[in-house]
Amino acid sequence: MASTDRNAxxxxxxxxxxxxxxxxxxxxxxxxxxxxRQAQPRFRGLEAGHRACQGCGExxxxxxxxxxxxxxxxxxxATGCLEVFTTPWxxxxxxxxxxHSLFENAAAVASGMEAALKAQGxxxxxxxxxxxxxTFDIGFQALSGMLEREHNVLYVCFDNEAYMNTGIQRSGSxxxxxxxxxxxxxxARMGKRHLKKDLLSIISAHHIPYGASTSVAYPADIRRKVxxxxxxxxxxxxxxxxxxxxxxxxxxxxxxxxARLAVQSGLFPLVEMERGEVTDVMPxxxxxxxxxxxxxxxxxxxxxxxxxxxxxxEREHLQALADYNIEIxxxxxxxxxxxxxxxADTVRRGGLAN
Amino acid sequence: xxxxxxxxxxxxxxxxxxxxxxxxxxxxxxxxxxFPAFGAERRGAxxxxxxxxxxxxxxxxxxxxxxxxMIIQDETLLHEKGLTDGLKPDGxxxxxxxxxxxxISRRHGIEMIAIPATQMAIEHVGRPVPNVxxxxxxxxxxxxxxxxxxxxxxxxxFSGHVLDNNLRLAHQAAKAVGKDLWKEKADxxxx
Amino acid sequence: MRQAxxxxxxxxxxxxxxxxxxxxxxPITPQTHIVENISKLVADGDLETELVSVESxxxxxxxxxxxxxxxxxxYTASSSQGIMLMAEVLFNxxxxxxxxxxxxxxxxxxxxxxxxxxxTDSMAVRDSGWIQLYCADNQEAVDSLIxxxxxxxxxxxxxxxxxxxxxxxxxxxxxxxxxxGQVDAYLPEFRFQRRLDPSDPISLGALVTPEHFSEVKHSxxxxxxxxxxxxxxxxxxxxxxxxxxCGGLLTEHGDEEATVAILTLGSIYGTLRxxxxxxxxxxxxxxxxxxxxxxxPEAALLAALDGxxxxxxxxxALSPGLGGIVGTEIKAVLSTARKPxxxxxxxxxxxxxxxxxxxxxxxxxxxxxxxxxxxxxxDADLSxxxxxxx
Numbered sequence: 001m002a003s004t005d006r007n008a009x010x011x012x013x014x015x016x017x018x019x020x021x022x023x024x025x026x027x028x029x030x031x032x033x034x035x036x037r038q039a040q041p042r043f044r045g046l047e048a049g050h051r052a053c054q055g056c057g058e059x060x061x062x063x064x065x066x067x068x069x070x071x072x073x074x075x076x077x078a079t080g081c082l083e084v085f086t087t088p089w090x091x092x093x094x095x096x097x098x099x100h101s102l103f104e105n106a107a108a109v110a111s112g113m114e115a116a117l118k119a120q121g122x123x124x125x126x127x128x129x130x131x132x133x134x135t136f137d138i139g140f141q142a143l144s145g146m147l148e149r150e151h152n153v154l155y156v157c158f159d160n161e162a163y164m165n166t167g168i169q170r171s172g173s174x175x176x177x178x179x180x181x182x183x184x185x186x187x188a189r190m191g192k193r194h195l196k197k198d199l200l201s202i203i204s205a206h207h208i209p210y211g212a213s214t215s216v217a218y219p220a221d222i223r224r225k226v227x228x229x230x231x232x233x234x235x236x237x238x239x240x241x242x243x244x245x246x247x248x249x250x251x252x253x254x255x256x257x258x259a260r261l262a263v264q265s266g267l268f269p270l271v272e273m274e275r276g277e278v279t280d281v282m283p284x285x286x287x288x289x290x291x292x293x294x295x296x297x298x299x300x301x302x303x304x305x306x307x308x309x310x311x312x313x314e315r316e317h318l319q320a321l322a323d324y325n326i327e328i329x330x331x332x333x334x335x336x337x338x339x340x341x342x343x344a345d346t347v348r349r350g351g352l353a354n
Numbered sequence: 355x356x357x358x359x360x361x362x363x364x365x366x367x368x369x370x371x372x373x374x375x376x377x378x379x380x381x382x383x384x385x386x387x388x389f390p391a392f393g394a395e396r397r398g399a400x401x402x403x404x405x406x407x408x409x410x411x412x413x414x415x416x417x418x419x420x421x422x423x424m425i426i427q428d429e430t431l432l433h434e435k436g437l438t439d440g441l442k443p444d445g446x447x448x449x450x451x452x453x454x455x456x457x458i459s460r461r462h463g464i465e466m467i468a469i470p471a472t473q474m475a476i477e478h479v480g481r482p483v484p485n486v487x488x489x490x491x492x493x494x495x496x497x498x499x500x501x502x503x504x505x506x507x508x509x510x511x512f513s514g515h516v517l518d519n520n521l522r523l524a525h526q527a528a529k530a531v532g533k534d535l536w537k538e539k540a541d542x543x544x545x
Numbered sequence: 546m547r548q549a550x551x552x553x554x555x556x557x558x559x560x561x562x563x564x565x566x567x568x569x570x571x572p573i574t575p576q577t578h579i580v581e582n583i584s585k586l587v588a589d590g591d592l593e594t595e596l597v598s599v600e601s602x603x604x605x606x607x608x609x610x611x612x613x614x615x616x617x618x619x620y621t622a623s624s625s626q627g628i629m630l631m632a633e634v635l636f637n638x639x640x641x642x643x644x645x646x647x648x649x650x651x652x653x654x655x656x657x658x659x660x661x662x663x664x665t666d667s668m669a670v671r672d673s674g675w676i677q678l679y680c681a682d683n684q685e686a687v688d689s690l691i692x693x694x695x696x697x698x699x700x701x702x703x704x705x706x707x708x709x710x711x712x713x714x715x716x717x718x719x720x721x722x723x724x725x726g727q728v729d730a731y732l733p734e735f736r737f738q739r740r741l742d743p744s745d746p747i748s749l750g751a752l753v754t755p756e757h758f759s760e761v762k763h764s765x766x767x768x769x770x771x772x773x774x775x776x777x778x779x780x781x782x783x784x785x786x787x788x789x790x791c792g793g794l795l796t797e798h799g800d801e802e803a804t805v806a807i808l809t810l811g812s813i814y815g816t817l818r819x820x821x822x823x824x825x826x827x828x829x830x831x832x833x834x835x836x837x838x839x840x841x842p843e844a845a846l847l848a849a850l851d852g853x854x855x856x857x858x859x860x861x862a863l864s865p866g867l868g869g870i871v872g873t874e875i876k877a878v879l880s881t882a883r884k885p886x887x888x889x890x891x892x893x894x895x896x897x898x899x900x901x902x903x904x905x906x907x908x909x910x911x912x913x914x915x916x917x918x919x920x921x922x923x924d925a926d927l928s929x930x931x932x933x934x935x
Contacts, residue, residue, distance in 0.1 A: 071743060072743050073743065074615065074741045074743060074746075076611060077750075083750075083752065084752050086748075087748050087750070087751035087752055088751065088752050088754065089751040089752060089753040089754070089757055090751070090757070091751075092747075092748035092751060094746065094748050095746060096743065096746050097741035097742055097743055097746040097747060097748075098741075098746070098747075098748045098749070099611070099614050099641075099741060099748075099749040099750050100748075100749070100750035100751070101607060101610055101611070101634070101637050101641070101750055102607070102633060102634065102637055104603070105603065105604065105607035105610075105634065108599065108603070108604035108607030108608050108611070109607045109608070109610055109611035109614075110611060111569075111597060111599075111604070111607075111608050111611065112567060112569065112597065112607065112608035112609055112610060112611025112612035112613075112614075112615070112619070113611040113612065113614065113615040113741065114611075115566075115567045115569070115595035115597050115608065115611075115612050115617070116566055116567050116595070116611070116612040116613070116614075116615035116616055116617035116619075117615055118595050119566035119567055119594065119595045119612075119617050120566065120615075120616060120617060124743050141600060141601060141603075141604070142600075142601075142603070142604050142607065144600070145599055145600035145601070145604055148600070149597065149598070149599075369715075372717070373549075373551065373717045376549055376717050376718070377549040377717065379549075380548075380549035380719055381549075385718075385719055386549055386717070386718060386719060387716060387717070387718045388716065388717040388718075389711070389712070389715055389716035389717070390711070390715055392660075392661075392711065392715070411719075412718070412819075413815040413816070413818045413819040413822075414815055414816045414818075414819035414820070414902055415712050415713075415716070415812050415813075415815050415816050415900075416816050416899050416900055416901045416902060417899045417901075419901070507549075
């Protein structure tokens, strides 16, 4: 059997298994497009020349999202790094209509924009962008309201797991035991005491048509999920794992590698949810030990202190959290899989199947 | 300018009574003003509403402390000390009570006209809302406004069988009091 | 058409006449009747608008911000704690120079919890960059709302129309509701030049560093002053169209030669006017209703105070530890005047305390015996307080 057929089979099987309504595969053209370049996303909503740090995961993720979303959009952006580094007056890196109002109201501003477009009879899609602080914490109420009122908005949370814009303070998204400036490790503490908020499940509990997590390490996955969300009339949500070299304490060149380790270890599961049910996951064939992910980041360095018994305990705790994710989402896959983490990040012209 | 104070309990349609009376005044070509003095709006709590009727635009917005007439929608409110304070010496009190007017006046030491507005309302509207009956009786006694004006005000607010029932109630209540009993008082107050 | 209407219903009808694309609001006493009546108009098909029933005032303000930025005329209303919760967004809307109108049904701000009228809420956001118009009666609340859209859309400054909670919002009185054709003739269709539009993408709300911030603020400050003639013109054109006006920046009533003036904002003005008729003060007194509080109409006020020796500022708000807010501002404005009147400042009617007709003789008496010289909460009954708190 040709590998593409096998992929198609497996995809169909997965979709059926998870009860996705459109179990049939989208039709693909019999012949590949003559000029593959034309099949590439060409539109850049977020232009180069902005002022993000080297290796910024969020900047890359935002570029990928806006590329996939296309030009007929308008964006409501919460206060945060993305807003600051893209629009230092009088410059702007945005090629799409974009507004920044406040930290905690991106979802509400987007609701208003969508209501206005509806009143004007226009079909332009509204996107809302926020970081984890603006989404998990201070902007959560506005987001919950937006989802409940079923505004036709795609909300994208670029999750770098702390308040990076203000200098690395803990947020509801910061992983357990991570060091931030407001959860420093010391004699009495081992970094953040609490767990990372399971936001996707909370979002999903609004029974919105589509919510998913994705990672900047998997551009094709981002693209696919953005496009799927764009097709839906109604509230949709994407959580994009985006490493922050400054806040996580790693070399800017390793952003993608580290993001990939988060997924492959099971700490950041890539899942899709529809109307409150998990419908798809990105399987992991060979789960990477969590320690591999932790040890390349300064924010977890205290978990490798040689003489500290607490360090091993916390590492085991984090490994248990990853194992739990693998278990409850059924991430473990024994055979090759088209949605596999292995190879899913390989750049192919035209992107991944589907 | 004529000033009227309406006392009731939350749920008795006290504000509606004030609005209806003011709306009727407007239908009769007068200037009017009606507003509540709300406590927290809970059922059963004592509430007060004020009405002003005048041939000229009404400017002031203070509470009515010295009304020419008082309409009391609930007899038990009289246990509240000082409820009838401020009533002008030649003013009148209309109260919702099934007691004989002489008896209730004797009990509370102040002259009042009483009609069993709650019973009338239950009979005609099916709900214990005494306001329309009291307003109709008030207009019958004072001649302040025409019954036609009250009918128009009711038509603005209600429709269908609710309107019909209220109109019948108004008609019935007017018959329960003496026509123009307070006409002199009303004319003096309006002057 | 003249109708006997509750203030809130009249305002809702006026909102409908302005044809907003988006209305967003969150219920709070005493603003609730406005939102309820708008919802009813929408439910009955009498108003075609996107009604967004949000989960907080914070989101209400944010929704109208987004809506106007995306090119629709937008409306919201609130009171008290709601205005406080909106405060951050209010500054943002004004700073972004997004046109819209908000009705503030003025109410005290807790604690202690109090649902009744004073003007502490709108006064607390006087520095937000919104134009603030205060209404003496419900007719003005209706007319100012229609004018507010015109002013806001010409100046790209949001307008807050302030009406006293309960005292106006819950009062039924005779109000003339203009007809749709006349309003359409007065108020052109909504066009926001800097709106978000995929065919001409712009970025709104950029980060402004110290290098540019002062200049941005200067232009916002100047724009407020340039709005003064727009406010006057909007009222004049309104009068030409509808045959009545709101007095432009301020209204004067009484003796032109007056040496005593009493200035107030909002519904106390009507009570003071009635008090003038009832008590006929022996001194020559005039009343001033300060309709436009932001931008502050310095020139108009100075002209109105020409020849006045004593000015009593009667306000429904308080800045604890300072005194009156309006009074203090007026003192500052008059400090450079050539022959400024002596300013006396009192607060009355806080938290819904009734302001009776005899307020006028009592104020004039206090002026005579010198007790009005220092700021006081004029109608506070100190005997209710323990000795040490008086």
